[in-house]
Amino acid sequence: MDAERNDLPSATEGPFSRTELVIGKEGLALLERSTVAVVGIGGVGSWAAEAIARAGIGHLVLIDDDSVCVTNLNRQVIATRSSLGRPKVDAMRDRILDINPGARVEAIEARFGPDTADRLIGPGLDYIVDAIDSISSKVALILRARELGIPIVSSMGTGNKLDPTRLEIADISETSVCPLARVMRRELRKRGVESLKVIYSREEPVHAYADTATGKARRSVPGSISFVPPAAGLIAASVVVRGILDSANKKAQEEG
Numbered sequence: 001m002d003a004e005r006n007d008l009p010s011a012t013e014g015p016f017s018r019t020e021l022v023i024g025k026e027g028l029a030l031l032e033r034s035t036v037a038v039v040g041i042g043g044v045g046s047w048a049a050e051a052i053a054r055a056g057i058g059h060l061v062l063i064d065d066d067s068v069c070v071t072n073l074n075r076q077v078i079a080t081r082s083s084l085g086r087p088k089v090d091a092m093r094d095r096i097l098d099i100n101p102g103a104r105v106e107a108i109e110a111r112f113g114p115d116t117a118d119r120l121i122g123p124g125l126d127y128i129v130d131a132i133d134s135i136s137s138k139v140a141l142i143l144r145a146r147e148l149g150i151p152i153v154s155s156m157g158t159g160n161k162l163d164p165t166r167l168e169i170a171d172i173s174e175t176s177v178c179p180l181a182r183v184m185r186r187e188l189r190k191r192g193v194e195s196l197k198v199i200y201s202r203e204e205p206v207h208a209y210a211d212t213a214t215g216k217a218r219r220s221v222p223g224s225i226s227f228v229p230p231a232a233g234l235i236a237a238s239v240v241v242r243g244i245l246d247s248a249n250k251k252a253q254e255e256g
Contacts, residue, residue: 015100016056027245032058034126034244039063039112039141041088043075043224044155045131047233048240050077052129053096055241059104060096062089063120065111075229114140123148127240130154131233135180139187142196151247153239155232156181156200159222164231166203169239172196177204197239199232 020028036057038049041064049062067087072079078091089107096105112120112132117140121128128145130152132138138154145152154172157180172188175181178200188196208223 019056023245027248028056030248031056031241031244035059035061035124036127036129036240037061037063037121037125038129038131039121040129040131040133041076041078041092042066042072042131042133043229044158044233044236045129046077046079046088046092047230048129048131048236049092049233050095050099051234051237052240053099053103053105055237056100057241058102059106061106061108061125062092063108063110063112064088065109075224075226077230111137112141113137117141117144121145121148121150123150125150126244128152129236129240131236135183135187138184139191142188142193143191146193151243152197153236153243154184154196154198155236156184156198157205157222158201158229158232159224160205160208161201161203161228162206162225163201163203164228166201167199167228167232167235168201169197169199169235172198175200177202179205199235199239201228 016028034057036052038045038052038060041049041062049060053060067085068079068083068091070084078088078095083091087109089109093105093107096103108120110116110120113134114136121141121144128141128150130138130141132141142152142154156175156178172181172185173194175185175198181198181200206223
């Protein structure tokens with residue numbers, strides 16, 4: 001009976017054969033030659049890194065100084081009971097290599113911030129994903145990318161949100177409602193940055209319930225759920241892959 005089935009992959013098909021049907025052989029080769037940095041391997045960044053790896057990007061740079069903890073289990077692709085306590089970048093690297101052993105993955109366990117930006121982000125990157133929570137660190141990363149001329153997509157707030165279909169790609173000048181985007185607009189404008197590609201949501205933040213242990217709302221820690229940060233990460237991956245392919249196509253057209 002199995003001999004009659006035609007939906008099984010042939011022996012010649014590889015892990016990216018279905019991707020090749022979408023972007024072509026040259027597109028797949030281009031992604032394999034590309035280098036992408038993901039800064040912040042959390043609810044957004046871990047899913048972005050995995051989707052970028054599954055798309056066939058050949059070289060990934062992962063930057064984060066945190067370790068997997070129990071509160072990550074609800075939303076981060078690297079968070080399992082067996083990974084608790086491990087550095088996030090190590091868990092992400094191992095997961096990517098299990099998917100694509102041929103990938104080159106740099107796992108940098110370090111805090112990204114204004115004082116480490118020059119050391120951690122250098123030339124040679126084709127795209128950067130900003131999945132950091134800290135405003136000062138986000139600003140530093142965006143300025144560093146701008147300095148080096150590296151395309152970047154920045155994730156705005158995904159905490160206290162329930163509807164992933166409200167996420168969208170926009171220039172930061174067009175954003176509204178999102179509290180993080182509002183602060184980032186102001187901080188970037190101070191530094192002469194008027195334009196930035198972001199992923200954000202106009203969904204109003206949900207009501208924060210009280211902490212069961214203290215009976216008080218934990219205002220400093222946003223709530224999160226299993227499907228909003230991952231959706232933002234997948235969108236970020238699509239921005240990166242389409243951006244790399246579009247840039248190559250545009251260059252080819254210009255060269256005639």
